[in-house]
Amino acid sequence: MRWLLLKDLQILRRSPLVLALLIAYPVALGVLIGFALSGDGGKERVAFFNEVDPEEQFALGGEEEGIDRGIARGELCSRVECVDVDSREEAIEKVEDGDVIAALILPEDLLDKLESLASLNPQQPTVEVLVNEDDPVKADLVDDRIQALVTEANLLLSQRISDQAAGYLDLLIEGGTFALPLIDDIEILGLARSGVILDSIRAELRSPQARAALDRVIAFAEEARDNLDFALPLLGAIAEPIAVDKQTVSGGTSELDTFAIAIAATATLMFVTVLLVAGSLALEREENAYARITRGLVGPSGLLAEKIVLGVIASLAVTLLMLGVLTPIVSIEWSRAPLILAAIAAGGAGFAAFGAAIGCAAREVRASSLLAFMVSLPVAFLSLISSGTVSGAVFDVIELVRALFPFDPALDAIEGALDEAGPAVGLAILHLVAIVAAYALLARLALRRFAS
């Protein structure tokens, strides 16, 4: 078998285009993914144009807030990558060119309208969003992201206004100083202190009628204070009525970066290994060598085993090359190298057996390449569909299809090997072993008509 392997490696070495592709593909993919992941954590880019006068101060209920430096920009830029622009025209140009997914424009009157929310004449503040919905996926992404940002901002403001209202209530209950713009501070007595004063006045009253009347006032003041005390936590609850308690009940989830690397590695494995093995097997027939080889010491099963080993070697080479290219750009836990190697080898064997079955069925290099693409791509797409995004019955069918092909378990194995928070590597490798056995059997059956 080793001589056949050596022969395939010699042929590969003398096929400059295939060899260049085997090297260039993982390197290019690694560099692309590396740049994508290193670009501020993969956040979407949003142009940010602030028309509000930078000198203008924002006061909500008498307290000054830094709307530009503090709340709005800080919140926005924690969620997306902010690209500051100097004009509305520049914002439009960046959106049209696709430099950013959207532009957020804070209009000149934003602060006035925000301040009005805490007044007796509130006006709804509006921010302007410019988008370029040149495809449905991007449109959905922009809608979701902008909606999330606006919801976040509304929640923040609602909390501020609630806090302000709670402050007013507290002032009403306990008393204190209230600052009014352009007017001096005014003293608020408060219900609590009013009650104390009323109690002291009551002790000095002689008239029973006057006392009874004052008792009604004192009782009202107490009831008002008690009820307003209840209102304070209620206001806090209104500010954030629903809190989220997230618990993971199924599925180990690794970091998004790791998942992206695992997908890239699995896709590389898939294309390189399936195409190489399918093409290499079909080539044995196209070179008329199959019958001559298999009548010697190496039988059909030996030939199949050799092609799977060839696939595993190619898998390890290209995937490690890709991970090597990624290493300076993103963090890869090389302390988990044994697991990574095992996952790549198992995934490579799965794809190699799958490629062998395709090569034996197609029997021609071109047909096998076409068939490999036609089968592999839809399976890869199916493997990226998340549960809950389609109906339960459809997802059950998708899961069944995924289980029959090597992409899904290979992705799980590599993701789990790269990050301990990922899926169980052992289970994924066992799944791949079963896939190797099944596709090797199919390939062996298809080889029966290979010589004809």
Next chain:
Amino acid sequence: MALSQAGDGARAIEARSLSKSFDGRAALRDVSFTAGRGELLAVIGPNGAGKTTLLSLLAGVRAPDSGEITVPGEVGWVPQQAALYRRLTVAENLRLFARLEGLKDVEAAVARMLEQTGLGERRNDQVGTLSGGNQQRVNIAIGLLSRPAVLLLDEPSSGLDPRQRERLWEFVLGLAGAGTTVIYTTHHLYEAERYGNRLLVLADGERVFDGSADELHAAVGGGERDFEAAFVAFLREWGH
């Protein structure tokens, strides 16, 4: 060109009642024959007669549905289309198949075949760069690596020009002269008449004639102007 003698009479291969079907269609029906050491046996017949099937059974590439093949020594097989790796050199091809056949002294076998085929100077050339004739020589050399007692050649001169054909037959006759039994199929009837000590005629998977060219000529009355006409007349008599 010296024609070989009809061998020394020692039996090199015996086939008894060979039958083979593909998808229910009989490709070979109850075919028997023997060939002696150093004999040149030409297998001829119309298209679909079962010539290639017979050689593939003798080579062990396919198993017969019934019947037996007895070969005391090695069998070398040269398929109709060159079974070679075009991106490997001549020497690398020879070395690979020598290893796959389990030869003990691989380098000696490679050197011997390079010398025997006269391809020593082209040993480091990729096979894909060789002419059709030279590719066929490498193809035959691979079949001879294990010093087989019987060499099976399936349409060996197919695609070769007259000069290449002549050189090929010179080489084959030399092998037969050295004691190798050569069984070959051909569509060129003059190659059967000229180089074959014996002819095996197949039609619809059946053996319809086993004898010399003169005997076939005589079988149709001897009045035909040449061997090709005699062969056509023979087949017509058999309903083909």
